[in-house]
Amino acid sequence: MGAIENVMENKESRIPVEAKELLKSLASEWEDVVDRNSLQVIPVKGAMTNEVFQIKWLTKTETFSHKVLLRVYGEGVEVFFDRNDEIRTFEFMSKHGQGPRLLGRFHNGRVEEFINARTLSASDIRDPEISALIAAKLKEFHDLDMPGQKIVRLWDRSRNWLIATKNLSPPEEARAFRLDAIEEEISTLEKALYRNDQHIGFCHNDLQYGNIMIDEVTKSITLIDYEYASYNPVAYDIANHFCEMAADYHTETPHLMDYSKYPDLEERHRFLHAYLSSTGDQPSDAEVKQLLQDVEKYTLASHLSWGLWGIISEHVNEIDFDYIGYAKQRFDQYWLTKPELLGSSGATTNALPDALQNILLKF
Structure with a gap:
């Protein structure tokens, strides 16, 4: 089930190591990021199947920040659906302009494009x-x-x-x-x-x-x-x-x-x-x-x-x-x-x- 933002910072410890490496790799592609290792982690409240976080990096302009959405899969929820089917659906939706782009995957989660919408x-x-x-x-x-x-x-x-x-x-x-x-x-x-x-x-x-x-x-x-x-x-x-x-x-x-x-x-x-x-x-x-x-x-x-x-x-x-x-x-x-x-x-x-x-x- 879905989610709404609840801004709570300093939660980087809840991010899997593999996910951190993927996030840093993504951030290295943006030349204006101040420090790719400095993540602002904002838990997104209301999710009941996965843990969801908004990830932000400060930029040199200070008036703009790069954002992505991190989804860490819940333990044991594979009983509800086939995760591979879900990824295929996600990619299909993305290609047809129906949702966010898939930016990367790790063992128990993925990184998605952050949609500029409420x-x-x-x-x-x-x-x-x-x-x-x-x-x-x-x-x-x-x-x-x-x-x-x-x-x-x-x-x-x-x-x-x-x-x-x-x-x-x-x-x-x-x-x-x-x-x-x-x-x-x-x-x-x-x-x-x-x-x-x-x-x-x-x-x-x-x-x-x-x-x-x-x-x-x-x-x-x-x-x-x-x-x-x-x-x-x-x-x-x-x-x-x-x-x-x-x-x-x-x-x-x-x-x-x-x-x-x-x-x-x-x-x-x-x-x-x-x-x-x-x-x-x-x-x-x-x-x-x-x-x-x-x-x-x-x-x-x-x-x-x-x-x-x-x-x-x-x-x-x-x-x-x-x-x-x-x-x-x-x-x-x-x-x-x-x-x-x-x-x-x-x-x-x-x-x-x-x-x-x-x-x-x-x-």
Whole structure:
């Protein structure tokens, strides 16, 4: 998940030795750098998969500094995605002007071009003007002709994450989250959400505000961080974006979701209309309505997959974040909304039982 700057200096000790050598090599190419060995390290707050830093060097003019972005991969997160696939996606995006350039790689991370743009905040993605820009950019992203098989990855990924979750979770935690029931839930969703005419596109799959940047001058949007990107139903990607509107990762309790902030019907309709009309065609009311219905149902898949992500992250990631508390909220929202969104087929269960919720407090 993405990030926003939090300026904290003198953190060079957190940079791997191999990364320092790469950074110094890059700096040696700039003749105006005062001292290539003098790095200003600024942790970028809000990242939950990797550690991210802005790296700066002072120049002889003193009014300008060179900047790059350093990404140090989180421990154990390879369970979520194939890092080689991500790099291929990153390079493809770069070549097609969709994101930052790749400047160099080291054993457990990479250095990227620093984009002269502002990372969005939780409130930005609710702004109607910015939201319309995001919708248009997302449509452009979905229409990219990425190399590789154009098949849905969502369900296989969810099953793989479930296997990893079961392997990592102690018995008490597994019972609390009903992990034995989740495989059937994944199959139920796969069948219930399938439509033979659904639009499959190249999806970002993690479109939270920290992964969206805006150039304040040109008002152009850039989507960053492609770890989770793959082909999927575009309705899933949009649903995931809507769910992220309930999050604010820059509070004292960043794991807490506020579902009262989930976009209302008017906001959702406005976003989908902007999305469908961004290529110049005017969508019919029926098209917007159908996409809206699909998106709402795919919020269930978002809750389920990110709930599993939270449990896994608790066991493999050392970043300071209440992953278990986050996972609990996503599963709670899944069980709460499933009956309404899937009708009678979803009326079997509700939120996690109180007794099991108490167990989760131990983790």
